[in-house]
Amino acid sequence: MIRLREVRVERGGKPVLQGVNAGFGAGRLTVVVGPNGAGKSTLLDVAAGLLKPSAGRVELDGADISSLSLKELARRRAYLPQSPRVDWAISVERVVALGLTSRLPAFGALPAVWRPRIDSALERLDLLHLRERPATQLSGGELARVMLARATVGEPEILIVDEPTAGLDPRHALDAGRRLRALADAGCTVVVALHDLDLALRIADEAVAMKDGHVAAEGPAEDIFTDDVMAALYDVPARVRRDSDGASIRFLG
Amino acid sequence: MNRWLIPLLLLALLLLSAISLLAGTIWLSPAETLAALLNPGPDLIELAITEVRLPRLVLALLVGGILGLSGAVLQGLLRNPLAEPGLLGVSSGASLGAVIALYYGFAAGFTLATPLFALLGALSTISIALLLSRSGGTLSLILAGVAVSTIASAGVSLALNLAPNPFAAYEIMTWLMGSLSDRSWEHVALAAPFILLGGLLLLLTAPALDALTLGERQAESLGVDLGRTRLLALFGTALGVGAATAVTGAIVFVGLVAPHLVRPLVRHQPGAVLVPAGLVGAIIVLAADIATRLLRVGPEIKLGVFISVIGAPFFLWLVLHLRKTSP
Structure with missing residues (x-):
């Protein structure tokens, strides 16, 4: 369980997050939505403990997140930034193994005890046939799966993902949405920033709507994905339609 | 391949080391060399081995090793295949320090003044670069390094321009070309502690470099302390390459080329490149030093010049090759 209390973040003297209160519960998938520049990525960075707020605090199961060491935090939460990339042509298997960085000895080869974890992460994301492929030669969809395998190989309590479906x-x-949903169902705290609102509607338990560095609305997904909240959030008239195919949002600009 | 790489490189290094002791203006037989090593005495051959060729060999190994290692660390840290120790101003800072020592005549009074000033110059430039880029990321570090490096090079040019007499200018030029000749155990004693300490700091970055393959944000989320990694890499480079440049003068391209030669052999894993890149760096410098001793067509070709002449075409090939393979 992650809780943000009165969080404020400034960049170059200007506030990018102000008075933010939000909670992300275990076994729940929370989507963070809002227009460009609303502060979604900053919120995720703060929740991941990668960015120290200038005021307020972030708690992980009641303890201040800044009291945890980098390694301890890395063991408990995984984080995937927007459009992740791999800079050297290392193999897919190596990329996935990097997810265990905080648990590996500083030198030497991969200890045998971690092999089964890596194998099962590769299998879970249908990557077994790609394990020796250089990670720089993957398609967008394959790379997204590799990154998800990298993030989940350590079986984190918390998974924070920024725009996993971009591109x-x-x-x-x-497919990515289904896999995130499955992780939440297995008990993981999943926080996802999404621009794809139809996908958000499909997978979310909870939603946090961000606008201009504030939390505009927060609560169960069905209370947030309504005509009024969406219209106010994006400043465009909106209709949320629910039918036998599921739900979708149409903006009437 | 992976398992045999380091033993094979060590074997090559051992063979070259043997040749380095035997080869030169006077060729020695293995028996003479071995006898001199086991039982050093005052006769000419024994002195040539223990006081001339052995310190030169040790310096070649140390200098080549640290250049290759630091190139590999900087390429991994900056995630840039064209990074090398010179990029951050270490080499030009060391050159400026040495030039100051030569210009003001400190070097005439005290032989080790040149390397000591060079070491100070290297440490100062990297500290300034680090201070300038404190709040920024990798790009601001590269830019600060290039800026400081340019200022140091301008200082070197100015010293050459204002040199009080042709002899001073000649001395500076000769030093800038980089060489291992006429180096003694004193030079080894001065450089070795810094090179070994710098090498140790650089090796400690290996796990962080692996994680940095995924970019700084992901590496941080994986528990990597980026600030610590950057300090280790930069001070390791300043101490190691600073001390190396201090005793040999400027030797470029080794740090750039050595990591590229071994990268495909360790499956591109940045942390695994370090040790083999150090060994390949030592092989390049040692082989080049032997070549400069054997290729006598007129005046001696300086080691730094020889490596540049061989290295520049490789650099060109690298640029073309990277353009083809990069996305």
């Missing part, structure tokens, strides 16, 4: 086609975006 993915509908099939791969749905």
